Amino acid sequence: MRLQIRYSRSVTEQRLRFDLAYDGTDFHGWAAQPGQRTVQGELERVLGTICRQAVSLTVAGRTDAGVHATGQVAHLDLPASLCVQLLGHEGERSEKFAQRLNSMLAREASGPRGSADVQVKSVRLVDASFDARFSALRRRYTYRIADSLAARNPLTRHWVSWVDAPAEGLNLPTMNQAARTVLGEHDFLSFCKPREGATTIRTLTAFSFTRAEDDQIEADVQADAFCHSMVRSLVGAAILVGRGARPENYLAELLKHPSREQAAPLAPPQGLVLAEVSYGEDADAWAQQAQLARRRRDEADCDCEKGSQ
Numbered sequence: 001m002r003l004q005i006r007y008s009r010s011v012t013e014q015r016l017r018f019d020l021a022y023d024g025t026d027f028h029g030w031a032a033q034p035g036q037r038t039v040q041g042e043l044e045r046v047l048g049t050i051c052r053q054a055v056s057l058t059v060a061g062r063t064d065a066g067v068h069a070t071g072q073v074a075h076l077d078l079p080a081s082l083c084v085q086l087l088g089h090e091g092e093r094s095e096k097f098a099q100r101l102n103s104m105l106a107r108e109a110s111g112p113r114g115s116a117d118v119q120v121k122s123v124r125l126v127d128a129s130f131d132a133r134f135s136a137l138r139r140r141y142t143y144r145i146a147d148s149l150a151a152r153n154p155l156t157r158h159w160v161s162w163v164d165a166p167a168e169g170l171n172l173p174t175m176n177q178a179a180r181t182v183l184g185e186h187d188f189l190s191f192c193k194p195r196e197g198a199t200t201i202r203t204l205t206a207f208s209f210t211r212a213e214d215d216q217i218e219a220d221v222q223a224d225a226f227c228h229s230m231v232r233s234l235v236g237a238a239i240l241v242g243r244g245a246r247p248e249n250y251l252a253e254l255l256k257h258p259s260r261e262q263a264a265p266l267a268p269p270q271g272l273v274l275a276e277v278s279y280g281e282d283a284d285a286w287a288q289q290a291q292l293a294r295r296r297r298d299e300a301d302c303d304c305e306k307g308s309q
Helices: 039-051 081-086 093-107 172-180 230-243 248-256 283-307
Strands: 013-022 068-079 118-126 136-148 186-187 202-212 217-223 272-278
Touching: 013 039, 013 081, 039 068, 039 081, 039 093, 039 230, 039 283, 068 081, 081 093, 081 118, 093 118, 136 230, 172 202, 172 230, 172 248, 217 230, 217 248, 230 272
Parallel strands: 068 272
Antiparallel strands: 013 068, 013 118, 136 217, 136 272, 186 202, 202 217
């Protein structure tokens, strides 16, 4: 099937979408940092070698040190002539290009031979209206918790947070009741590390805890977007409720009085996984959502600036 690429910018460039997975254990987060090993840094280094030019990836959501991803998305703009060389005229060599990237990533990886802690799952040509960050409709994270000796599997210790709990384990019904109180659009300042000039208002669409067959607990957390450390703060607060260290209305009270002075505690990073980023189905949907997201951000930034005067 021919790819229908509609250009809203110069036809001399094409946009590539990258679907990614990575084990965040040995990374200092997503964002490139001088002297630190990061996911963005590794990918841009390999891409730069292949493309023979500096490249800059735009990502759906930055992840912190130790946080993992199975459904991360990024985009990159390259000269159209270079895209033809790498992927072919209709992108028919996309899989081979992804395999080439993964081979180069594995070559310098410290893990088992032939593997790497970051994997390019797919590369595809997309319309220039697609924006990995602003076109996203929803982000979904999962968080794994081991609250008993039986649930503590050494083979998954980098992907699961081991927490202390009463002998009977964390109280899931109470945690779920507390989680329901923070659903919807709110100012999540008590659950965020705010960035200067950025809003902490978000719409939380799902937040729940279930016990899996391996006796581990999995949290499912979904929102239109997340503030810095928001998921870990939500889970950290819910764990306190599950232990009985805080009342059931703890999260609701934090939400009612947005403040960094009484901020929720952070759950450890290793249990957190960016599982999915959802987008519309076509270029019109991508463009519309990107325009809406940028307008909301600009309006919120203006409100923040006015409020600080």
